Amino acid sequence: MLRNALFVALISFGISAQAKTDDAPKPAPLLGFKVIQTLPHDSAHYTEGLVFYKGKLLESAGEYGESALYEKDLKTGKTLRSRTIEPQFFAEGLAVAHDRIVQLTWRENTAFVYDLAFNPLGTLNYNTEGWGLASFNNDQELVMSDGSPILRFIDGSDYHFLRQITVRDGDKEIMRLNELEEANGFIYANVWLTDKIAVIDPADGRVVNWLDLSRLQTLFKKPAKWNELDNVLNGIAYDTRTGHFYVTGKRWPALFEIKIDPPQRRH
Template sequence: MSVPPVFRVAVAGCSLTALTALTALSACAAAEEPAVEKLVPQIVATHPFNPESFTQGLEVEDDGTLLVGTGWYAESRLYRATLDGEELASVDLDPTWFGEGITRHGDHIWQLTWQDHTAVQRDAETLEEIGRVSYPGEGWGLCSTGSELIMSDGTSQLRRLDPDTFAERDRVDVTLEGVAQEGLNELECVDGDVYANVFLGTDILRIDAASGAVTAVIDGSVLPNNARPDPNHVLNGVAHLPGTDRFLLTGKRWPDLYEVEFVPAG
């Protein structure tokens, strides 16, 4: 039998010499698809949190204060608090609306509504409303990369939005090893990644913002859920602590805010 000739194959920017195209494709795919990390949150500290907050959005400002957006009809609001639980300011959302994700971008804050197709723009200092815009579909989670907003709507897609007008620029499909990931909820943007709670679950996904590929699955089931029993009182709320590798995690009506580091599982 004759030996197939050696030839060079270029696939998706990967050029290599191989005996067959199949070998080339396999080698290139393996080189371009790093293994998804399996992580867990390791608790560093536990802080008090308002057990009445149906948490839909959580962020830490540069001065260390928290921004919290809450949901539920006639209960939705946005408030600012210290890490030890002292409330500094609060504004209510229209009582007929169900509040969702929030994010600060520059000198304003955006607050989503669930099924009312409306985002409220607020002054970042006073929290007072300064404008409203409409969007199609549902609003779930929201974060700012510094140059754009990223929004979830409960599907496996993330929307890229203009941070000033809220106009949609593009969408990216989120996949874990090629499988679409539904139920993306509360979001946090950190250095090119998006951290997303998965609705009604305990996983947090770390997503490459450019490609939509999940690069890590963080198992939040290790965190104590001390909320009063209710199927809605799930893990929801992830915020990066500026200048550190730590995050704050909480849930809907959770009395605890966990300061954590993400470490390898097992």
């Protein structure tokens, strides 16, 4: 059994004021993207985490009484494997490091750890809310969001806290950072309540680019009881083999394979 660990340190959330100058940086520019194909996605799933790992598409679905971990067939959207979560837990972000799956929960301060066959290995505890999670630096680290502008980096093996960054676009702190993905050294973060993704430099937390994926919602028929405020983009996975991303949203009936223009670090 995996030893229970406290992997997020007690941290002050005090933020020092930034002096305003006439040379304030401009907001990060938009990146372009191209839709490669549209694939089916189960609209019953309240998507909170999406991972493409060794050819497998893994998904964490949330809501109390509905939370689960899934392995999905990419082409058909059908469930190949699943594990339900006890109803008192609201499942959130998902990542894989060292062939172990880590699944956060929202307000329960608990993460579940599984092997690749979804067998439980143990639990981890943390003292923030759990929102998004992604592997980073070739599985040496995990990066975690909690809805604030802060991203925390955690050791990918024993889960102890390493460091944190505050995400800013210019002088503006970016709130509601949610589902996360790493690709080519950048962190991609869904911003809750929007269909936008921030592309973040992990060295200093600066947003180098934005992705506005709102037009994707025009490419599928909305299911019954669609909620414009709630059913937003939240799910991004990167396929290292093709360099393409897979994105979807909460209760979306479609999963999109997209090609994103490469981001650039700003100096």
